[in-house]
Amino acid sequence: MIEVVNISKSFAGQRVLDDITTVFEKGKTNLIIGQSGSGKTVLMKCCIGLLDIDNGKINFDNTCFSDLSEKKKRTTQKEMGVLFQGGALFDSYTVEENVMFPLNMFTKMSLEEKLDRVNYVLKKVNLINANKKYPSEISGGMTKRVAIARAISLNPKYLFCDEPNSGLDPKTAEVIDALISDLTHEFEMTTVVNTHDMNSVLQIGQKIAFLHQGKLWWEGDNTEILKTDNKELNDFVFSTELTRRIKR
Amino acid sequence: MKFIREIGAYVVLMFQAFKRPDKGKVFRRQLMMDFEALGTDSIGIVAVISLFTGAIIAIQMAYNIDSPFIPLKTIGFSTRQMMIVEFAPTIISLILAGKVGSSIASEIGTMRVTEQIDALKVMGINPANYLILPKITAAMIYNPILIVFSMALGIFGGWVAMMVTGLSSSVVYIEGVRAWYDPFTITYALIKTVVFAFIITSVSGYKGYTVKGGSVEVGKASTQAVVYSSILIIIFDLILTQMLLT
Numbered sequence: 496m497i498e499v500v501n502i503s504k505s506f507a508g509q510r511v512l513d514d515i516t517t518v519f520e521k522g523k524t525n526l527i528i529g530q531s532g533s534g535k536t537v538l539m540k541c542c543i544g545l546l547d548i549d550n551g552k553i554n555f556d557n558t559c560f561s562d563l564s565e566k567k568k569r570t571t572q573k574e575m576g577v578l579f580q581g582g583a584l585f586d587s588y589t590v591e592e593n594v595m596f597p598l599n600m601f602t603k604m605s606l607e608e609k610l611d612r613v614n615y616v617l618k619k620v621n622l623i624n625a626n627k628k629y630p631s632e633i634s635g636g637m638t639k640r641v642a643i644a645r646a647i648s649l650n651p652k653y654l655f656c657d658e659p660n661s662g663l664d665p666k667t668a669e670v671i672d673a674l675i676s677d678l679t680h681e682f683e684m685t686t687v688v689n690t691h692d693m694n695s696v697l698q699i700g701q702k703i704a705f706l707h708q709g710k711l712w713w714e715g716d717n718t719e720i721l722k723t724d725n726k727e728l729n730d731f732v733f734s735t736e737l738t739r740r741i742k743r
Numbered sequence: 744m745k746f747i748r749e750i751g752a753y754v755v756l757m758f759q760a761f762k763r764p765d766k767g768k769v770f771r772r773q774l775m776m777d778f779e780a781l782g783t784d785s786i787g788i789v790a791v792i793s794l795f796t797g798a799i800i801a802i803q804m805a806y807n808i809d810s811p812f813i814p815l816k817t818i819g820f821s822t823r824q825m826m827i828v829e830f831a832p833t834i835i836s837l838i839l840a841g842k843v844g845s846s847i848a849s850e851i852g853t854m855r856v857t858e859q860i861d862a863l864k865v866m867g868i869n870p871a872n873y874l875i876l877p878k879i880t881a882a883m884i885y886n887p888i889l890i891v892f893s894m895a896l897g898i899f900g901g902w903v904a905m906m907v908t909g910l911s912s913s914v915v916y917i918e919g920v921r922a923w924y925d926p927f928t929i930t931y932a933l934i935k936t937v938v939f940a941f942i943i944t945s946v947s948g949y950k951g952y953t954v955k956g957g958s959v960e961v962g963k964a965s966t967q968a969v970v971y972s973s974i975l976i977i978i979f980d981l982i983l984t985q986m987l988l989t
Contacts, residue, residue: 543865569867583862586853597866600766 496521497542497653497685502551502561504537511537513709515551521685524676524699528691529706530731535689536657538706542687543577543655544568555653573601576646576684578656582638584630584645590617591626594644601649616644620674636667640674647678654679654686660695668692672699691731693738696720705731753949759871760879760948773877781843781878781944782885786892788842789835793826793893796834797900800825805910815911819901819919824928826897831890832932833980836939839886840972844947847878848968851951852961860952875948882940890936891929931987938983939976946972 497519504512512534519525527535540546542553544560553561560571584593591613598609617623620640630638639659646654656675660668676699679686690696696703700717705728713728720732733739764770804818851874854860863870898920905911911919947968954964 545861545864572865572867575865577862577865579858579862581857583858585859585862586857599769600866600868 496556497687498552498554499538499542500552500554502538502541502548502553504534504541504546504548511709512541512548515706515709515711517704517711517714519685519687520702522680522683523701524679524686524688525702525704526696526700527687527689527704527706528696528700528731529712530691533706534709535691535706539655539657539687539689543575544572573649574652576643576649576651576654578639578642578646578654578659580657580661582630582642584638584641586630588629589626590622590628590630590633590641593630593641594648597645597649612648613644616648617641619647619678620644621670635662636664636671639663639671643671643674643678647682650682652684654684656686656688658689658691660690660692665694668694669698675699693732696732707731752953753945756871756875756949756952757945759869760875760945762869762872762876764872764876765868769873770877773873774881777877777881778885780846781881782889785839785842785889788838789889789893790896792838793831793835793896794900794903796830797822797826797897798904800830800897801901801904801916802908802910805905805908814919815915816919816922818905818911819898819916820922821919822901823898823920823924826894826901827928827932830897831893832935832939833976835890835893836886836936836943836976837973839882839889840939840943840947840976841969843882844943844968844972845965847944847947848951848965849961851875851948852954852964855952855954856957856961871948871952875945875952878948879941879944882944883937886940887933887936890932894929894932931983934987935980935983938979942975942979943972946975 499515499517499519502512502515503510515538527538529535537546541548541561548561551561552559555571555574558571560568563571585596588596591610594613594616595609598604598612602609604612613626617626620643622637622640622644625633625637625641630641633641643656643659654675659671659675663671672695675686675688678684688695688699697717697720700720703715703717703720704711705713705725707727713723713725715723720728723729801818801822804821805815808815808817851860854874860870860874863873902913902916905916906913950964950968950971951961954960
């Protein structure tokens with residue numbers, strides 16, 4: 496479980512996150528939604544320790560992560576898996592080497608054990624026969640799957656995904672959503688997903704936090720979101736003609 | 744003010760880079776890859792430039808010796824001195840600043856803008872240490888080898904030029920190369936090389952690591968890495984020459 500307590504963050508005097516308090520629950524896919532510029536990515540970067548917060552606290556289970564020194568933060572970071580928007584795979588490494596990278600850095604496994612683990616996680620993300628390919632040789636959807644495989648290779652307790660569906664066609668996006676949801680439930684992870692894809696919201700949003708102008712505007716799940724009378728949330732969710740038709 | 748902030752940020756980054764690597768085996772692997780990328784891959788350009796420059800120096804010396812009171816062995820002596828004292832350590836380092844420096848800055852800069860450095864950080868890895876330290880170490884070990892190679896090839900190039908043009912005999916040229924030899928000139932050249940290797944890799948690493956933006960900024964960082972490294976090499980050349988030779 497991750498607790499975010501009264502956190503604020505400003506850049507050059509401009510407040511991007513304003514007194515946000517929420518809980519990301521264990522074993523659930525927790526979604527952060529909102530328009531571009533609402534503070535979703537900043538909130539996630541604060542949670543994973545890439546940005547320091549101005550006020551408040553971020554607790555990972557019983558550890559106050561935001562108060563830790565850089566060195567001690569690294570111990571908690573080793574329990575996180577992060578899927579970046581573009582995948583952030585290492586260009587000079589093959590798919591296999593990318594997934595093996597955390598194992599090389601933090602385990603004393605033999606090469607055979609590492610290869611077994613790599614093949615296991617690649618199978619989990621439905622990626623076979625791609626071990627020896629370089630990131631430049633695979634598609635966007637495959638890149639995301641490799642990045643997920645790398646993120647889960649060390650059995651993380653927390654999984655963060657920053658816009659996992661950006662740049663993907665609807666069908667591949669659905670596959671990635673299903674994969675994130677399945678892995679969350681199978682490994683009992685605390686998963687936090689940044690998205691503005693309404694398909695993801697409706698499919699895997701077990702807990703949804705809606706950010707608007709840097710504030711936490713609404714919280715609920717994927718059934719409640721369709722019934723809410725919150726104007727800003729409705730404007731966001733039903734912003735397209737298609738979703739308005741579905742609502743009617 | 745910006746200049747002082749940049750120096751401060753550079754020093755902080757170097758403190759982060761010069762920490763014990765997270766895993767020795769991974770560091771050694773990175774080091775081997777950087778030996779190849781920064782050293783072995785530069786052998787060709789160093790060889791060609793050194794060989795031709797040695798030949799040019801020898802020919803120019805030969806044509807400029809008009810007086811019969813200046814012995815012809817001055818050609819060999821001058822070629823050796825110029826190659827050892829200045830050309831190999833300084834000019835080759837300037838060339839490497841262009842080749843290696845831009846490559847380091849663009850590699851690390853691209854990793855920054857594609858969030859690969861963020862990915863390293865959230866894995867609990869010190870990215871500065873993982874990315875920059877092996878490059879600095881590789882260049883500081885490999886560049887002196889390249890420079891000694893350059894010295895030898897330059898002197899050999901001078902000999903080839905004398906044989907082809909007939910401006911001096913082989914015996915006289917070699918006698919000149921061996922004349923008034925001071926071993927300290929090699930030490931002086933190698934000290935300079937190690938300092939220049941540190942400047943090239945650390946400045947380029949810093950410029951790449953601190954890129955903000957996209958591909959345009961990576962290009963700018965790459966250019967700045969070469970310009971700053973070259974200027975610092977010349978400044979430190981003067982400082983080290985003053986300190987070591989006077």
